[in-house]
Each structure stands twice: as C-alpha cells, then as structure tokens.
Amino acid sequence: MSTDWDIAVVGAGVAGLAAARVAAEAGLRVVAFDRMAPGGQLVNLTSVHDHPRPGEVAESAGLVSRLVADAEAAGVVMAFDEVTRVRSGTPARLETGEGAVTAGAVVVATGLGAGRLGLPGEEQLVGRGISTCAGCDGPLFRGRPVAVVGDDEWTAEEALELAEVASAVTVLVPGEPRWNADRARRLAAAERVEVLTGASVTTLRGEGLLAGVVVATPGGSRELAVDGLFPYVGRRGPGGLVEEVPADDAGRLRADGVRTAAGTVLVAGDARSGAVQSVTAAVAEGTAAGRAAVAVLRTAAGSAPADEPPVAGLRTAAGPGLRIVDPTFGVPADEAEGAVAVGGGADWTEVALFSNSKPNATELLRGVGGRLQEHWALPELGFASKPNASAAADKDVIDWLSQRYKMVLVAVGD
Incomplete structure (x- = not known):
C-alpha cells in the first residue's frame, strides 16, 4: 500500500x-x-x-x-x-x-x-468582552469583574486563573459542579470567587462591548455587571x-x-x-x-512493511544457561538441558517487555531485556506497562503487544 x-x-x-x-x-x-x-x-x-x-x-x-x-x-x-x-x-x-x-x-x-452560549449578539461580542482563554485574555480584565460559565474541570481551572487578576469572579454553573474535590476546595478558598449553581446566562448586555449579563437562578432573574465573560459550555x-x-x-x-x-x-x-x-x-x-x-x-x-523485510528467526544455539523455545513450533521432544527449537515462524527480532509498574520488576525486566537484545542483536525492543501495579492492563496495549510482537516477557510482583 x-x-x-x-x-x-x-x-x-x-x-x-x-x-x-x-x-x-x-x-x-x-x-x-x-x-x-x-x-x-x-x-x-x-x-x-x-x-x-x-x-x-x-x-x-x-x-x-x-x-x-x-x-x-x-x-x-x-x-x-x-x-x-x-x-x-x-x-x-x-x-x-x-x-x-x-x-x-x-x-x-x-x-x-470554543465554548458558546448560543445567545443573540454573542459572536459580535467575541473579543469585545467574551473570551474562552483566561491565560490569553485574563490580564485585560485586571481589577475588573468577570464571569465564567461551565461545570467541568476546565471551568474551575480557568476561574482560578482569572481570580489572580480580576476584582471578582462569578462562576455560573448551569446544574451542579462536576470538578473534583481539590478544585472545589481551591475555589472555596479563593477570596474573590463566588460559585452559583443552577445558574445560566439568558441575555447579554452591551452594544459593541460587553457590559453585563442577565442570569437565571433558582431564586429568580439576576443582573450581573461584568466586563468579561468566559463561556465553557457548548464546546x-x-x-x-x-x-x-x-x-x-x-x-x-x-x-x-x-x-x-x-x-x-x-x-x-x-x-x-x-x-x-x-x-x-x-x-x-x-x-x-x-x-x-x-x-x-x-x-x-500481514507482516513487516515492505521496506522492513523480516529477519530470519533465531537458528543458533543460545549462550550458557539460556534455553529458547520457539512458541510457533512447540516444545521439542528432546528435553535435554540447552535444547533449542528449530523451525517455526516466530520472528525473534520482535520482542517486547511488559511490566506491572513495580520499580523492582521493571528494573529486572529491562535488565533481562537488555541482555537478550545484545545476545540476539535485536534492532528493536518494545516496552509497555500498566499505569500502576493495582490497575488492570489496558486492552489496547495488550492488543498492540499481541499483534506487533511475537515474544512478550512479563514481569510481575515486587
């Protein structure tokens, strides 16, 4: 192809x-x-x-x-x-x-x-009071009141960044917040931040430049005088x-x-x-x-790419103490120490390591893999691991290993 x-x-x-x-x-x-x-x-x-x-x-x-x-x-x-x-x-x-x-x-x-509220006149006010980048435009609102609309982690992070420059930050959450406990704690501790739940913007105020918003809350409609509005809904x-x-x-x-x-x-x-x-x-x-x-x-x-021809499988005796069995050929009848399987179709250049993320297991595995790579003159040695020792192995990673590599060395435990 x-x-x-x-x-x-x-x-x-x-x-x-x-x-x-x-x-x-x-x-x-x-x-x-x-x-x-x-x-x-x-x-x-x-x-x-x-x-x-x-x-x-x-x-x-x-x-x-x-x-x-x-x-x-x-x-x-x-x-x-x-x-x-x-x-x-x-x-x-x-x-x-x-x-x-x-x-x-x-x-x-x-x-x-970019976030959008879907309100009349919104596009005309983008860049004239409406922004979706606190890091970019936050300094323009230094010492001035702003509002942030949204309920996710990104909303909370942007509000916290704006709190460092704005005089006041009102976070308007359409339903209930979905940010994590740490961000909830940081928002609560920020002196210039107020979070309003069940609040949504219904009207934009201002001609050519944002002057405020009308907010629907559980307690009724409320006028909010803000110079900046950062919507993170409708993305x-x-x-x-x-x-x-x-x-x-x-x-x-x-x-x-x-x-x-x-x-x-x-x-x-x-x-x-x-x-x-x-x-x-x-x-x-x-x-x-x-x-x-x-x-x-x-x-x-169906095999290695055309510009990467398969390397012939290992066909020589292993070094002292190393016994090799080709999994595509099967265990040979001769079980004598040092017996080596011949035939089969495994490409011994395609070797990968898989660790459960325990430092000792990973170190041991890399050491063994390095020795094998040197012994077999492998051009490549794959490596993958679980995100942490207690998590289940990712299905896509296992699929990748099984499809790309013919031998996978696994290290588990401590």
Missing part, C-alpha cells in the same frame, strides 16, 4: 502529540496536523494541576515544549494545516487546506471547540469530521476504547465521547491510540 504517510494525527495537543510520538518511535512515517501552534489547550494555561501525579503542579509552557520536542525527536513532522474531512479506508484520505493526503491509519485528537467535538464514525450530542466521536467504527481511524483525548478531561488522561489515551494505530498498520500489512 503506497501512502503519503503511515500515520496521520489530526490535532497536535497533548493526546495528539503522545499518539504521534509513539507511532514514530515504531519507525513509521508520522505527520501531526494542527491549524495553529502545537500544544492544544495547554497553551492557554499558566500551570497544570494534578500532573504528572495528583497534587502536583506542572508549568504548562515547559510541558508543551517537552511534548513537542519528544515528538519531533522521534521523527514526527508537524504540519500547520487544517484537516476538514477524513475518509476511512485502505488507505485513509484526509482533506486539508493544502490538498488531499493519504495515510495507513488516522488518529483524531482535535479536542473540543463541540469533531462530529462530522469522519463520515463513518458516529458522534454523541456534543459532537464527540463514539469509540470502544480508542477504536472507532472505522477500522483505520482511532480517536483520543477530549474528542472522544466519555473522555476524562485531564492532561494525564490525554497522555494515556494518546499513547494507547498511537499503539493501536501501529497495530492497525501491522495487521493490514
């Missing part, structure tokens, strides 16, 4: 960059499309809370730089262009502003669009981008894990229906999608 790219990633945010990096590390030709700068929503934040672990804080600019650098170091090509349509197939076809390109597999990681996913993939009511693509109904199209991050909106989750999903995309290509090829 001749294609422009092995794998194309639509969106260069956290999930997209993770997917692209993983695919490129597998030796594939990978392009990541984004109509603006890479980094996604992270470029709008000063810091990221609960990353890389709960309770920790990461500086967003540094995180974006590392994600981009890692992807480019792996060989990912960044393309600053907008993808307007994806048609699955073998190969998949992407329509862009620069023309059509083809790819063996596509990962959709566009995230969500839409990329529904319609891929004709063969259905979307939910918010335009997020439906999928089983990261796999969609279109076999050559994967989805990761906030673009996926039911996604958890966090940086940590986006990295994990992007990684899974990248591995799944690699598996799609390997499965479609």
Whole structure:
C-alpha cells in the first residue's frame, strides 16, 4: 500500500502529540496536523494541576515544549494545516487546506471547540468582552469583574486563573459542579470567587462591548455587571469530521476504547465521547491510540512493511544457561538441558517487555531485556506497562503487544 504517510494525527495537543510520538518511535512515517501552534489547550494555561501525579503542579509552557520536542525527536513532522474531512479506508484520505493526503491509519485528537452560549449578539461580542482563554485574555480584565460559565474541570481551572487578576469572579454553573474535590476546595478558598449553581446566562448586555449579563437562578432573574465573560459550555467535538464514525450530542466521536467504527481511524483525548478531561488522561489515551494505530498498520500489512523485510528467526544455539523455545513450533521432544527449537515462524527480532509498574520488576525486566537484545542483536525492543501495579492492563496495549510482537516477557510482583 503506497501512502503519503503511515500515520496521520489530526490535532497536535497533548493526546495528539503522545499518539504521534509513539507511532514514530515504531519507525513509521508520522505527520501531526494542527491549524495553529502545537500544544492544544495547554497553551492557554499558566500551570497544570494534578500532573504528572495528583497534587502536583506542572508549568504548562515547559510541558508543551517537552511534548513537542519528544515528538519531533522521534521523527514526527508537524504540519500547520487544517484537516476538514477524513475518509476511512485502505488507505485513509484526509482533506486539508493544502490538498488531499493519504495515510495507513488516522488518529483524531482535535479536542473540543470554543465554548458558546448560543445567545443573540454573542459572536459580535467575541473579543469585545467574551473570551474562552483566561491565560490569553485574563490580564485585560485586571481589577475588573468577570464571569465564567461551565461545570467541568476546565471551568474551575480557568476561574482560578482569572481570580489572580480580576476584582471578582462569578462562576455560573448551569446544574451542579462536576470538578473534583481539590478544585472545589481551591475555589472555596479563593477570596474573590463566588460559585452559583443552577445558574445560566439568558441575555447579554452591551452594544459593541460587553457590559453585563442577565442570569437565571433558582431564586429568580439576576443582573450581573461584568466586563468579561468566559463561556465553557457548548464546546463541540469533531462530529462530522469522519463520515463513518458516529458522534454523541456534543459532537464527540463514539469509540470502544480508542477504536472507532472505522477500522483505520482511532480517536483520543477530549474528542472522544466519555473522555476524562485531564492532561494525564490525554497522555494515556494518546499513547494507547498511537499503539493501536501501529497495530492497525501491522495487521493490514500481514507482516513487516515492505521496506522492513523480516529477519530470519533465531537458528543458533543460545549462550550458557539460556534455553529458547520457539512458541510457533512447540516444545521439542528432546528435553535435554540447552535444547533449542528449530523451525517455526516466530520472528525473534520482535520482542517486547511488559511490566506491572513495580520499580523492582521493571528494573529486572529491562535488565533481562537488555541482555537478550545484545545476545540476539535485536534492532528493536518494545516496552509497555500498566499505569500502576493495582490497575488492570489496558486492552489496547495488550492488543498492540499481541499483534506487533511475537515474544512478550512479563514481569510481575515486587
């Protein structure tokens, strides 16, 4: 199959960059499309809370730089262009502003669009009091009152960032908050933040410049004089981008894990229906999608790619104390110490390691894997692990291992 790219990633945010990096590390030709700068929503934040672990804080600019650098170091090509349509197939076809390109597999990681209230006069006030980026426009409202509309983690984080510059921040929650306990605690502790539940904006005030809003609350209608309004409701996913993939009511693509109904199209991050909106989750999903995309290509090829001819299986005696059995051939009748299986079809260059994330097990496994890689002169040694020792192994990771590798060494316990 001749294609422009092995794998194309639509969106260069956290999930997209993770997917692209993983695919490129597998030796594939990978392009990541984004109509603006890479980094996604992270470029709008000063810091990221609960990353890389709960309770920790990461500086967003540094995180974006590392994600981009890692992807480019792996060989990912960044393309600053907008993808307007994806048609699955073998190969998949992407329509862009620069023309059509083809790819063996596509990962959709566009995230969500800007928040909108759907009220009369809203578009005319965008950039004139209405914004969806606290990091970008927050300083314009220093010492002035603003309102934030939404109920999710992103809403809470933006409100907390605005509280550092605005004179007052009113958080209007249409129903009940969905942010976590830590953000609820931080909002409650912020002196200039007020949270109103069951509140929704019904009218925008101002001619050419926002002057206030009318808010419907359980206690009745209320006028709120604000100079800035940051809506995080009505954010839409990329529904319609891929004709063969259905979307939910918010335009997020439906999928089983990261796999969609279109076999050559994967989805990761906030673009996926039911996604958890966090940086940590986006990295994990992007990684899974990248591995799944690699598996799609390997499965479609039926063997190693044409430019990577299979290496003959191991046919020599092992070193002292190392007994090798080819699983595709079976255990030989001769059970003598040091017996070596011959024949079979396993490609002994395709070896991977899988750890349960316990440090001792991972260290032991990498040590054994390094010895095997040196002994067999393996050009590549795959590695995967569970997110933590107590979590179940990710199905897409297991699928990737089973489809890409012929031997998987597993380390469990302490």
